[in-house]
Amino acid sequence: MRILQIIQKKQYRGAEIFASQLSNHLINQGHIVEMVSIYDGDAILPFKERIMSLSTEESNRYLDFEGWKKLNNIIVDFSPDVIQANAADTLKYAVISKKIHRWKQPIFYRNASTSSYYIKSFFSKLINSFFLNNVDKIISVSHSSKADLNSLFPSTKEKTIVIPIGIEANTERPVVLGKARKNIIHVGSFTREKNHQGLLKIFKQLSAKDTDAHLHLFGEGPLREEIEKRVQEFKLGKNVSFYEGVRNPLPYISGADVLVLPSKIEGLPAVLLEAMYCKTPVVAYNVGGISEIISNSTGCLVEKDNINSFCIEILDVLNNPDLNRIKNAERMVKLEFMNYNIAQKFAIAYKSI
Structure with missing residues (x-):
């Protein structure tokens, strides 16, 4: 398969690190994977290939016609079979770009947190409902995250599954933090x-x-x-x-x-x-x-x-x-x-x- 992973930013945060590690293992399994970041960042993530960037501004994320077009161009050039949006604003960019530019690939959304903590207002719930209704599959990181999302958005129940986060094997020696304490x-x-x-x-x-x-x-x-x-x-x-x-x-x-x-x-x-x-x-x-x-x-x-x-x-x-x-x-x-x-x-x- 050809898989496009969308991350929010090149930063040392759980969602971005796991997406990078996951992509490496998918490549090792014989799949072709590319990664694109919505916003710029200076973190050196563990993805073995180059991470592209849309170089957009977070303050403009609801009116970023140029960013949505850039994402469309990447999708046209790469021609992925699957697109995965990894938390936060990646969901917005994937759905809006698909709506405007009419590409056909399925969108997987990785739900990595507790949605009800962030989504409080009626407007926020309404707009996030729109985005979630326009993805093909939701992968929640835990049964708790799934239950929280399904309770907040009942329409997501049939397309939400649970796949937990994983970790990498460690081969480095322990760092001594201080023997006397x-x-x-x-x-x-x-x-x-x-x-x-x-x-x-x-x-x-x-x-x-x-x-x-x-x-x-x-x-x-x-x-x-x-x-x-x-x-x-x-x-x-x-x-x-x-x-x-x-x-x-x-x-x-x-x-x-x-x-x-x-x-x-x-x-x-x-x-x-x-x-x-x-x-x-x-x-x-x-x-x-x-x-x-x-x-x-x-x-x-x-x-x-x-x-x-x-x-x-x-x-x-x-x-x-x-x-x-x-x-x-x-x-x-x-x-x-x-x-x-x-x-x-x-x-x-x-x-x-």
Whole structure:
């Protein structure tokens, strides 16, 4: 098959990284894959080929006749069998370009989050209903994401399936984050839904009980400067480190004592699977599809916004790591969530259309 993957931007974000990894595995299976980014970006994504860009402006996304035409020209030149829109504005560009320029290829939309968190107003629901009604298949990252989307847009029920996110095997050695301290790691963009504010409250409470704890924050995003200031306000500067531009966080995750994820929403976060693969214990809020991979036998699941319980679970993991739980988590990921297997499920879904 000839497959065109559309991503929002060249950035180190889950949707773009997974689309790149998925595309590589589809190529390894014998398919021909091209990728195009709507907006420019400077991230070096792991796709083995060149990523084209429409070089459009986000502020113009509802009136971008030139961008929709550029996408049409790419489709005419490449002549794909399947087009996959990977989250966010990619859905808008794919549907509007198809409506205006009348190309015939089926559109697959990858639903990677919790739609109801973003779609609040009547207008937003109305316009997104239009876009979703004009795709051929929706691939949700978790059963939770599927249920949320189907509840918000009942017309999507018959064409929505679930294919989880996958991860890559890691061959790099662990990075030593600091032998004389207990290392807590968080990997995620500095956005509201990742809840860095809540994470700092958790860490401040934890630091009062364990002065050897150190928090490592990996990621980029619009709220990074705000979080850096809050670290200083909490007088945690000596115990918090920031990292950016890290293309592969797995060696750092391998070197940590625990990975934490107190997000407000999630679809199915790859970073939890990566930690499990790396034999690093995980503590996360029970939001989105997280309970589909974390149970008492694979990690620590905490009810949303329960800072005290989150802190207690981290301390327990740091002082008494459960080796059976770590082994169970690693086994589950290797059996069910490796990208070379996940890519085959995508290929079957494409062929069904």
